[in-house]
Amino acid sequence: xxxGIITGVGHITxxxxxGASEAHGxxxxxxxxxxxxxDAGLGDSIAINGACMTVTTLQPNADAPTFTLDISAxxxxxxxxxxxxxxxxxxxxxxxxxxxxxxxxxxHVDGIGQVTLFExxxxxxxxxxxxxxxxxxxxxxxGSITVNGVSLTVNQVTDTDAGCEISINLIxxxxxxxxxxxxxxxATLNLEIDVIARYVERMLSAGLLPAR
Numbered sequence: 001x002x003x004g005i006i007t008g009v010g011h012i013t014x015x016x017x018x019g020a021s022e023a024h025g026x027x028x029x030x031x032x033x034x035x036x037x038x039d040a041g042l043g044d045s046i047a048i049n050g051a052c053m054t055v056t057t058l059q060p061n062a063d064a065p066t067f068t069l070d071i072s073a074x075x076x077x078x079x080x081x082x083x084x085x086x087x088x089x090x091x092x093x094x095x096x097x098x099x100x101x102x103x104x105x106x107x108h109v110d111g112i113g114q115v116t117l118f119e120x121x122x123x124x125x126x127x128x129x130x131x132x133x134x135x136x137x138x139x140x141x142x143g144s145i146t147v148n149g150v151s152l153t154v155n156q157v158t159d160t161d162a163g164c165e166i167s168i169n170l171i172x173x174x175x176x177x178x179x180x181x182x183x184x185x186x187a188t189l190n191l192e193i194d195v196i197a198r199y200v201e202r203m204l205s206a207g208l209l210p211a212r
Contacts, residue, residue, distance in 0.1 A: 001094045002047050004102030004144075004151020006178045008033045008090040010048075015085065018070060025072040026083065027056075032090065037065045045093040045107070049179070050149035050190040051079050052093075052107025080112045080188035081148065087179035089149040102151025103144040109190045111135050113147070116165060118183045125170040127183065131191055136164030137201060138193035146192035150178055 014029035030048065037060035040046070044055045048069070058067040076083050094100075117128035129147065131139060136159055139145060143154050145166065152174075156167035175181045183189070 002052070002091050002105040002107050002149075003094055003098070003100055004091070004105045004146045004149065006089045006091055006150055008036045009177070009179050010036075010088050010090045012082075012085050012088055013066070015083070023073055025070060025076065028053075028069050028071060028082065030067055030069065030088065030090075032065045032067065034065065036090070037067060040067065040092065047089075047091040047093075047105070047107045047149050049079070049081050049088045050105075050107065050146050050192055051075065051082060051109050078112075079109050079190050081190065087182055089179050091149055103146075104195050105146050105149075105151065105192060106195060108192060110138075110193050111191050113189050113191045115183050115185050115187045115189065118185060118187075121169070123172055125175055127168045127170055127180070129166050129168070129189065129191070130160075130162060131164045131166060133163045135191065135193055138197040139164055139166055140197070143197065144194045146190075148178075148180060148189045150174065150180060 011031045012028050013031050016027040018024045018027055037058050040055060040058055042055055045052050046055060053069040055067045056070055059065060071082060111132040113129040113131045116130050119126055139154055139157050141154060141157055145152055145154055152168045154166050155169055158165045170180060
């Protein structure tokens with residue numbers, strides 16, 4: 001489990017093929033900020049742009065701390081931004097005694113959204129995302145959503161024929177401390193809906209809520 005509070009911005013510095021066909025995955029080499037891997041171990045979970053991955057090797061004491069992860073072809077097909085070099089948001093798995101600063105995040109990507117607007121508004125930035133139509137029922141005004149691993153609050157929801165467009169306000173701290181600052185119109189991102197909304201939808205659709 002995670003909270004959607006980014007603890008570091010890393011860089012995918014190298015991508016190796018795990019096989020010759022499209023059915024094979026990739027090995028990603030991720031460089032981290034100094035000291036980031038000091039408390040990490042083999043097999044640990046780290047969310048990369050919101051996708052939970054397993055540490056397969058690590059060099060915590062190098063001048064440029066680095067770890068690797070193996071990502072399957074299936075995961076590559078269901079996520080965005082993990083098949084190219086560049087900045088990524090990092091979050092290590094939640095510990096039982098940690099503060100829950102964002103919201104409960106599983107690290108499982110529910111869909112890929114597309115940036116329709118990213119521009120400054122006052123001291124902040126407005127981010128608009130077109131989410132897949134099937135995720136629209138989980139998105140609500142002042143509800144939570146995870147965008148590339150970042151826990152954010154939905155400020156506006158508009159249902160369209162193309163999908164569900166949401167508007168989000170990014171404060172300067174978020175811009176300065178996450179890879180969201182690299183976004184541009186047309187970019188794709190990983191979305192995870194609120195786990196509570198997922199369970200409520202299941203109970204409603206299955207008739208599991210008690211009658212009143």
